[in-house]
Amino acid sequence: MxxxxxxxxxxxxxxxxxxxxxxxxxxxxxxxxxxxxxxxxxxxxxxxxxxxxxxxxxxxxxxxxxxxxxxxxxxxxxxxxxxxxxxxxxxxxxxxxxxxxxxxxxxxxxxxxxxxxxxxxxxxxxxxxxxxxxxxxxxxxxxRYPTFIPHVIESIRGAGNTYGRRQGTRSRVVVEHSSVNPNKEWHIGHVRNAVLGDTVTRVLRLSGDEVEVQNYIDDTGLQAATSVYALLNFPEPEKEGEKYDHYVGRLYVKISQEFAEEDRLQEQRASMLLDDERSDDDPELQRIDARLQNIQQRLQPGTVRVMHEIEAGQHSDIINMVLKSQLQTPFRLRVYYDLLNWESHLVRSHLFKSAMDLVEKSPHSGHPKDGRYEGAFVIYTGGTTSEGEEKAEVLVRSNGIPTYVGKDIAYHMWKLHLLPDPLSYVAYLEQPNGAILWSTSLHGEKRPPVAPDRVINIIAVHQSQAQEAVKQGLQAAGFETEAEKLFHLAYGMVRTKEGLISGRKGTAAAGDDVIQGAVDAALERIREKQSQDLDEDEMKQIAEAVGVAAVRYFMVQYNPLREIVFDPADVVSFDGNTGLYVQYALVRMYAILRKAAEAGIADAEVDAADASLLQHEQERRLAFHLVKWPETVSTVSRTLGVNLIAEWAFDLATIFSEFYRDCGVLNAEPGLRESRLLLVRTVRDALVHACDTLGMPVIERL
RNA sequence: GCCCCCGUAGCUCAGCAGGAUAGAGCAACCGCCUUCUAAGCGGUUGGCCGUGGGUUCGAGUCCCGCCGGGGGCACCA
Structure with missing residues (x-):
């Protein structure tokens, strides 16, 4: 053939x-x-x-x-x-x-x-x-650059904020990211999640997709219950100026450590009982028993009781306070959402039951009468286990309690609009960018069901298998094409040099501290340099922009799949491949354009400049790099490898630095000078556009 | 034991769908501010792309084995 x-x-x-x-x-x-x-x-x-x-x-x-x-x-x-x-x-x-x-x-x-x-x-x-x-x-x-460069400049000007948008149809995408338990402050890993998710969102929107950003609030989990329980029963004075999520997190860590102690105490107790020389009324043993009793008879049942109370709709005031406090962290990083979907709402709307009723209709689901899955509700995912049983995923345990995967399948059936939406939607708060953040609700307005074409979950890599199980479960339930819409962006963990961070042990670097550290370091450097006449307010504003950009850039410069070894010094470093490098190139462009205006060169003259005069090697390189943007955006919208966006911006800034060295703008002969100004303006616009795509604030002076 | 991700310069990482001589940043050393902001620019040093096979005209990239790091493997969330 x-x-x-x-x-x-x-x-x-x-x-x-x-x-x-x-x-x-x-x-x-x-x-x-x-x-x-x-x-x-x-x-x-x-x-x-x-x-x-x-x-x-x-x-x-x-x-x-x-x-x-x-x-x-x-x-x-x-x-x-x-x-x-x-x-x-x-x-x-x-x-x-x-x-x-x-x-x-x-x-x-x-x-x-x-x-x-x-x-x-x-x-x-x-x-x-x-x-x-x-x-x-x-x-x-x-x-042929003499014809190409004018075309590039005209195209970018014509495209404006849509430069990089693809031709063809828009698709609807749901991006879920952040989804932090509402029980303590964000740590650095949450920041990575949010920045990745937000950058993916920005790229997809630029690319032409209609994106809804969802933030799943697991308020009915053990973590939230533990914090609420601690707050209700063992409150401590808040520290001066302490953010509420940090305060609650502090109580959470304390009580979690007691739970963690249970195992250690049990072991200790067992070995003491084996010790013949100790009697039952040994004071040491009695102390351990008392502590164990406290954990097992007070803390654990207490936490579980609070968990059920939350499920029933109580304590929402506390959870809302924690959540609103937490949200200040992404907001500072310019990360915004469209919708908060609350687990308690999904639970109370009986979504799970309707979802399982639907799964029940699949020939691949069943209630095994014997074997290892006896009494549970399962879905057969194909293949057999080593014991020769059909491979299955348990959705509801034999005791009637849904599994995580079962709940997640129901949740994703909701996301994909595979069943009637039992929820209502209300405005929750106005975000700093002016956009309303919506929330699911049990009462209020309904909204028209619009099924997404693609669902992207930004979830750490350790959830990979669970995410895969959700997909397989949906497939087995007969939703094969719908399951194909699910995409799990499995990003690597953030670890410190000392090891893995842990929220429960309180060893994580708090997101707020990392951001503040970057901002403080920036402010210090600005004060040192004093290169411009800046008043205190301006310096603070610039430091904020530099710090936020540093954190965001740090989080997107790596391939999402890769683990990051987090060293605070790297975020605070302002040399080389960093957010500030990109911002600094822009500062130079703004300075040139500002001085041109001061020198009386009118915009109209620049508009009318002959771009075919731009034939210097660096000018050609700038033009050629500029036109790689649409392809970069398109690759990223397919692969979600957002590091390519950061790389493009860094490369453009690098080439501009070389242009800056080799090609004088303001001191160029009239004619060429205007052409170069036109180029600088175009590069500026494109780089600002890229910064927007990365969510990085732009500064005009430093 | 099984499954997934990752091994690229001293360190932190790019390398997007196999293509031409593997790239950045940091660190180290040498240079460049009377000229648009030197948080910048140029140069030097630094690589058996973990390892052994295979596929291919061509492999850092694809396949298999092994070694190392991490994660996941329950009717836990």
Whole structure:
């Protein structure tokens, strides 16, 4: 089959062999190039425009029957775009070098190429291909910058805040992130979660998706109950200026440690009983018994009682206070949400029961009468266990209590709108960005059910298997296409040099402290430098922006899957690959633009500048990096590897620094000066846009 | 024991769907402010991409084994 195909290809190529060598430029080959015009609606994607030309050229060369992938060569001497023809050559039974040469040879620069500075006529002509060159199996394409740079600048200006938006349909996405137990202050791992989730959200929105950000509040869990119980029974004075979530967290840690002590005490007690020399009225033993009794008969039942009270709707005042206090942390980082979904609402709306009723209808669910799952409600996920039983996931235990996975399946059926929505929605609070944060509710307005096309859960990697179980459960229940919509972004844990952080032991670095540390360090540096005349308020504002950007940048500069070894010194470092580096490049751009205005150069003059004058190497590099943005956004919206956004911003800032060194702007000759100002403005706009996508505040001076 | 993620420069990490000579930042050393903010720029040093096989014209990238780190493996959440 494959042979037959390649045979036909070879024959077809023979007919076209007129363009076989680099020196053969038969007119027929050229006249065969009836260029199909590209879409006339602006795509604001200059690189795609270049690619269109290349693809059209390749098509019309008659030598390429497949869609070849366009690459960005690593080395500048290989041009701006390249295709490699090894695979194609192999299928055609040809020598790769020869094929590449043949393709390159079919290009004639004078035929389609517009003369320099010819403007924008003839979209689809060879406006942007300067040359085509064959090198060892690669066909390299060089950009014609004099026509390309003006096109880049116009496109970015035209696109404005939508630069990077993809063509085509919008999809609806639910992103769930944060989902921190409402029982103590955020730690650094929560900050990573929130920044990742928020950045993913920003990228998807830029990309054109309609995103709803949900923050799941597990108020009925043991953690929340423990904190509430501690607060009600063992309150301590609040410290001066202590944030409420920190205060409650302090009580939580204290009581958790008593629970943790239970095991240790049990062991101690057992070994003492084995010791013949101790009698039953040994005071040491009695002390241990008393403590154990306290834990087992007071603390544990007390916590469980509070848990049920919360489920029934009590103590919401305390939980709300903790939550509102916690939310100050993401708000400071410019992380916002659309909806809080409360576990207690899901429980009290009987969502779980309706979901299980639906699962009951699946032929793969069942109530085993014997075996290891006797008495439970399970869903068979396929395959058999080592004991020969069918593999199953327990959704409801034999004692009638739902499992975590069971609850999560129900929850995701709600997210995916697989059953009628029993919940109502009310406004919860107004966030610092002015947007209303909504909350689920048992009373109030309903909302129209709109099923998402994609559900992204930002949850740490240790939940991977549970997330997979939810997916399999949904599939087994017959929701196969819906289950495919679930995507778990499993990010790595944040650990310190000492080891894994633990909320329960209170060894975690608090998010608030990390942010404040970064802000304080920034303020200190600003005071030291005094490079501008800044008053106290300005310095504080700038320090806040620098600190927040430092934290956010730190959290997104790594591949999400990777574990982060967190060293506070790294967040506070302002050299090299950091948020401040990007901000600093912007400060320089703002300074240039400000001084230009002060020198009386009107915006209109800059608008009218001739961008084709920008032919310095650094100017070309800036332009070429600018046009990689749409592709970067599109890759990230697919892979959720948000580190690429940070990398793009860092690289643009780096190239700008080189431009700054090599190309004077204000002292350039009139004409070129305006052109450079136009470029600086464009780079500024693009970089501000990238900072917005990263949620990083921008500063204009430092 | 089984499953998942990760092993790339002294340290922290990129490397997006296999492509050309593997890149940053930090640290170290040497240089650059009479010129748009030096929190910047240039240079030097630094790599058997954990390891052994395999697939491929081509492997840091895909497959298998092993070693090391982390996580998960219950009718726990």
């Amino acid at each position: 494959a042979l037959v195909q390649s045979f036909h290809r070879v024959r077809a190529l023979r007919h076209r062999s007129v363009s076989d060598g680099p020196d053969v430029r038969e007119p027929s080959a050229g006249s065969a190039r009836q260029r199909r015009p590209v879409e006339s609606s602006p795509t604001y994607d200059p690189l795609a425009d270049f690619d269109q030309e290349i693809l059209a050229f390749l098509r019309d060369s008659g030598l390429v029957s497949d869609d070849l992938k366009l690459e960005v060569p690593k080395r500048p001497e290989h041009g701006e775009r390249a295709v490699n023809v090894f695979a194609l050559a192999k299928r055609q039974g040809r020598n790769p070098n020869e094929l590449a040469s043949a393709i390159a040879g079919s290009f004639s620069a004078d035929e389609g190429g517009a003369p320099k500075g010819a403007g924008l006529q003839g979209v689809g002509q060879d406006r942007f291909i300067e040359s085509v060159e064959a090198v060892t199996g690669f066909v390299n394409f060089r950009l």
